[in-house]
Amino acid sequence: MEDNGFKSDYNCYCLAAKTFMEEPDRLLNIVRPILDADENSDKREEAKDFSNLMKSLEKIYGTQYPEIEKQIKYFRYFHVVREESQYLWETLFYYVRQCVKRINIILLGDVNYEVGVANLFYRELLEAMDRGKLNEADKEKINRRNEKFPLAMKVWDASKLLIFKTNGDVLKGVSGSVGISVGRVCVINSPEEFYKMKKGDILVCHFTDPEWTPLFKLASAVVADTGSALSHAAIVAREFNIPAVLGVGFATTKLKDGDTIEVDGNTGIVKGC
Structure with missing residues (x-):
């Protein structure tokens, strides 16, 4: 948890994501499929498959193989770098959510920002923060957008039936x-x-x-x-x-x-x- 506590479920959704630190029980959801599979066998087969692949490439490409091997090593390395960079924004998003949660507590008196200030656009939220409170127009927008969200989801699902083949x-x-x-x-x-x-x-x-x-x-x-x-x-x-x-x-x-x-x-x- 110390090394990977900021790992999130919906990592690209800043306000909707939840980290392992926020929902530690989610770890059980990940561990269960691993326990149901033969982890050791999978790792052995993976290593064997990769080794066989590299041997095949060496036979196919001959003198060109060293350059291909180098490029493959680069790809594998930067795949790890990509995952590490993703973890950085997941960490940042966690702190953004804490800020939004605190704003919701100040303006609405509870922590449930997803049905609160998350329904305001960025500029609307900044204006409310400058005032130090929500006016009646802000509250009306939050209520109206909350009420329309289920309908918006139904429209979105229905539209996909028309768009995709x-x-x-x-x-x-x-x-x-x-x-x-x-x-x-x-x-x-x-x-x-x-x-x-x-x-x-x-x-x-x-x-x-x-x-x-x-x-x-x-x-x-x-x-x-x-x-x-x-x-x-x-x-x-x-x-x-x-x-x-x-x-x-x-x-x-x-x-x-x-x-x-x-x-x-x-x-x-x-x-x-």
Whole structure:
């Protein structure tokens, strides 16, 4: 916790994210899939696969191999650097949330800023802070925006049905990792639902970030509403050698737990069986 306490669930969402320090029980959600998988076996296979890959590249590229090996080392190194830089903004976001929470306490008398000052635009919040209190117009805006938020989410979900390609039980997305897999759907909307995932399930989600990586040890394929070939879900799926179709748009809305589907990572097509 001392080394990774600022790690967040929705790390790109400044006000919505929560760190391990804020929700320490979330660690159990991450540990459980790891315990359900053979961690030691996975590490041995990973090391073996990488070693075999490098040997194959050496045979293929001959005298060019040293330069290729150097570039691969660079890529692996900067992947770690990227994760470390992400941790920096997660740390910053934590302190931003503490500031916003304190502002909410001062202006509204409670800590629940997500239904409070988070409903004000930046300039509106600055003006309220300059006054030292919320005026009636501010309070009316907060109440109105809170009331309209559920409707906005419904409109957003409905709009995805119109934008993204579908043909009955066939969903179209972007190929993130090749291969074909048939399996049982497990829809995961948040880390709190990690416990639902069983070995061989097809992970269906909005998106993934590093906190979701343990689920890939159990998944036979991945389908995500968002993403592309360079998104987290695609990269990790390729590392685990499982099919992935991304940018489907509304997989979490159309597919249900227990559905049997085929994920074709070669063509970017997901269809019912």
